[in-house]
Amino acid sequence: MDMYFLCVIFMPHSLSIKDLFFTWSKQSDFSLRIPNWQVSSGEKVFLYGRSGEGKSTLLNLICGIQNNYSGHIQVLGQDMATLKQRQKDAFRANNIGIIFQQFNLLPYLSAEQNVLLAQRFRRASPAPESEALATIYDRLELSPNLLQQKAEELSVGQQQRVAVARALYGAPSLIIADEPTSALDSQTREQFIHLLLDCAESSTVIFVSHDMSLASHFDKKVGLTELQQHRSDSNDA
Amino acid sequence: MMLNVVLASLWSRRIMATLTCTSIAISMLVLIGVEHIRAEVKSNFERTVSGVDLIVGSRTSGLNLLLFSVFKIGNPSNNIQWESYQNIVDSNQVAWSVPLTMGDSHQGFSVIGTTGGYFEYFKFGDQQKITFAQGGAFTRLYEVVLGAAVAKQLGYGINQSLVMSHGTGKVSFTHHDDHPFKVVGILASTGTPADQSLYIPIQSIDVLHKKKHIHDELLSEVPLGLTFQPELSAFLLGSKSKIGVLRLQRDINQFKLEPLSAILPVIALRELWKIVGAVEISLRAISWLILTTALICMTTMLLASMKERERELAVLRALGAKAHIIILLIGAEAFMLTLIGSFVGYVLVTVGLLLGEPLLEQHFALYISPYVNFRAVCHFFLISAGAAVLLSFIPAFLAYKKSLLMGLKQ
Numbered sequence: 001m002d003m004y005f006l007c008v009i010f011m012p013h014s015l016s017i018k019d020l021f022f023t024w025s026k027q028s029d030f031s032l033r034i035p036n037w038q039v040s041s042g043e044k045v046f047l048y049g050r051s052g053e054g055k056s057t058l059l060n061l062i063c064g065i066q067n068n069y070s071g072h073i074q075v076l077g078q079d080m081a082t083l084k085q086r087q088k089d090a091f092r093a094n095n096i097g098i099i100f101q102q103f104n105l106l107p108y109l110s111a112e113q114n115v116l117l118a119q120r121f122r123r124a125s126p127a128p129e130s131e132a133l134a135t136i137y138d139r140l141e142l143s144p145n146l147l148q149q150k151a152e153e154l155s156v157g158q159q160q161r162v163a164v165a166r167a168l169y170g171a172p173s174l175i176i177a178d179e180p181t182s183a184l185d186s187q188t189r190e191q192f193i194h195l196l197l198d199c200a201e202s203s204t205v206i207f208v209s210h211d212m213s214l215a216s217h218f219d220k221k222v223g224l225t226e227l228q229q230h231r232s233d234s235n236d237a
Numbered sequence: 238m239m240l241n242v243v244l245a246s247l248w249s250r251r252i253m254a255t256l257t258c259t260s261i262a263i264s265m266l267v268l269i270g271v272e273h274i275r276a277e278v279k280s281n282f283e284r285t286v287s288g289v290d291l292i293v294g295s296r297t298s299g300l301n302l303l304l305f306s307v308f309k310i311g312n313p314s315n316n317i318q319w320e321s322y323q324n325i326v327d328s329n330q331v332a333w334s335v336p337l338t339m340g341d342s343h344q345g346f347s348v349i350g351t352t353g354g355y356f357e358y359f360k361f362g363d364q365q366k367i368t369f370a371q372g373g374a375f376t377r378l379y380e381v382v383l384g385a386a387v388a389k390q391l392g393y394g395i396n397q398s399l400v401m402s403h404g405t406g407k408v409s410f411t412h413h414d415d416h417p418f419k420v421v422g423i424l425a426s427t428g429t430p431a432d433q434s435l436y437i438p439i440q441s442i443d444v445l446h447k448k449k450h451i452h453d454e455l456l457s458e459v460p461l462g463l464t465f466q467p468e469l470s471a472f473l474l475g476s477k478s479k480i481g482v483l484r485l486q487r488d489i490n491q492f493k494l495e496p497l498s499a500i501l502p503v504i505a506l507r508e509l510w511k512i513v514g515a516v517e518i519s520l521r522a523i524s525w526l527i528l529t530t531a532l533i534c535m536t537t538m539l540l541a542s543m544k545e546r547e548r549e550l551a552v553l554r555a556l557g558a559k560a561h562i563i564i565l566l567i568g569a570e571a572f573m574l575t576l577i578g579s580f581v582g583y584v585l586v587t588v589g590l591l592l593g594e595p596l597l598e599q600h601f602a603l604y605i606s607p608y609v610n611f612r613a614v615c616h617f618f619l620i621s622a623g624a625a626v627l628l629s630f631i632p633a634f635l636a637y638k639k640s641l642l643m644g645l646k647q
Contacts, residue, residue, distance in 0.1 A: 063555070085560065086561075089554075089560070090557060093558075098555040100552075100555070106242065106245070106246070106553075108245040108248065109242070109245050120239065120558075121557035
């Protein structure tokens with residue numbers, strides 16, 4: 001009953017972080033401390049931060065790849081700490097679409113095989129709807145010809161579009177993009193962000209970048225420094 | 238789908254993978270080849286002679302006697318006088334005897350002078366008698382019986398006329414061409430050195446060497462009278478009782494008229510195999526070492542490929558691949574490389590033996606079946622595949638740890 005109640009309470013939040021503390025080791029200088037951060041369902045968030053500030057670590061924590069933290073991380077209402085590693089992997093496969101900076105694809109598979117690979121690790125779900133897939137391809141301007149090409153033969157821009165298609169495939173509730181535009185030139189960059197946000201309208205998007213000029217495309221912008229700052233203020237109070 | 242990924246990934250590194258496969262194939266070739274030849278030689282070895290209680294020759298080592306009398310390798314150190322032979326054979330312990338003379342050849346195959354008793358008493362394998370594929374034993378002075386391999390390789394048939402050469406080389410300058418022999422029988426294949434010889438009546442060898450011309454005649458019941466008193470290279474004996482064999486051997490070894498040696502073929506074979514066995518063990522050790530090297534090479538290749546596969550693994554992790562998948566991917570790769578390599582090695586051995594068999598047969602009288610018994614060597618496959626998978630845990634574990642440590646960072 002309690003669990004159900006909690007779930008209902010947290011439902012509107014795609015992401016909810018409370019009193020998160022993480023450090024690599026006791027000797028390490030680096031630590032990440034986020035007292036409180038929520039992302040509402042369907043929100044498009046721009047998360048900026050300097051390099052080395054812990055953006056990737058935060059994403060790893062959210063995705064359930066990095067462990068051994070204290071505090072609470074709830075993704076789509078699920079408390080990540082209660083999951084075993086393999087459950088986290090399955091959770092990630094089912095609910096989170098991830099786009100990297102570059103090299104998102106297995107170079108030796110065709111673009112289409114790369115997209116379909118996402119299905120491989122999902123829990124047994126109904127056969128992929130070819131219509132939904134066709135719509136995604138269509139909106140991302142991925143021609144059948146292009147889809148048959150090997151990933152390594154594509155340009156970086158094309159590769160990133162295929163990566164978006166894969167992240168969107170299966171309609172995950174949360175999409176995490178880790179500096180996906182840094183390998184693109186400024187024109188393709190704009191185009192790419194429009195495509196991503198258009199296609200992912202029903203999902204929550206957390207877009208990480210150090211490039212503030214992109215922030216205007218998003219509902220909300222958050223600085224990692226602010227998120228951490230918040231902690232000292234509240235602690236001092 | 239995952240198999241697809243493994244295959245596509247391997248294909249993208251095909252040069253490295255091919256080289257690794259080749260090194261495994263070659264080491265497998267050595268391993269299987271050595272093992273197969275060893276097993277074949279050993280079984281051939283044990284099959285060469287049976288049913289003979291004693292082999293007697295002029296005083297020499299038991300090994301030498303066995304080698305020249307049965308394997309047609311080397312030469313007798315001295316001949317046995319006819320009187321000595323008569324003397325021993327007259328003993329009431331002896332059930333039968335077959336005299337042998339050697340020293341002539343035909344097209345590189347040794348010519349053995351003997352009596353019809355040879356086909357009766359000389360046995361091979363599991364007490365199997367020599368049988369005739371065509372014709373029968375010689376009954377006249379200038380008749381010859383061919384071993385199966387001789388007939389096959391020289392393409393001779395019944396009634397063919399041949400000329401013997403003096404000496405055992407393939408090229409001889411002395412031909413006994415005034416005494417052509419007629420083929421009257423061809424032996425069925427035995428898979429022993431017996432296939433590699435021609436058999437003529439012992440009297441005719443003597444005639445050849447004395448350079449006397451004697452008209453062809455029927456061999457008499459008591460063929461070796463005063464006219465024919467050849468010197469023997471060796472003779473085979475059968476004892477009346479099993480217990481009598483050792484006594485007979487001692488008597489022959491202490492023979493007064495001339496120094497003789499008598500050996501029990503079973504024991505001599507075993508002694509000879511012991512000598513070969515030492516070589517066998519070192520060959521085996523070497524082939525295992527080669528295989529180990531190949532497997533370590535493969536591990537090195539896997540380790541080297543980990544650097545370029547880091548991104549690949551990060552992508553898979555991001556897609557929700559459980560960490561074990563990474564270990565599985567790398568293990569599967571090692572398994573496949575080893576299995577393909579092993580199979581290629583197996584095929585190479587078979588092809589090599591198919592091509593090399595006639596040569597081995599012709600030059601070394603080695604009868605090696607080109608068909609490797611799959612079940613006899615499949616433990617090599619399993620051991621090497623198992624070892625490969627175990628070894629692949631090294632790179633796989635490192636990759637796994639790294640993928641956890643690195644997270645999604647690229």
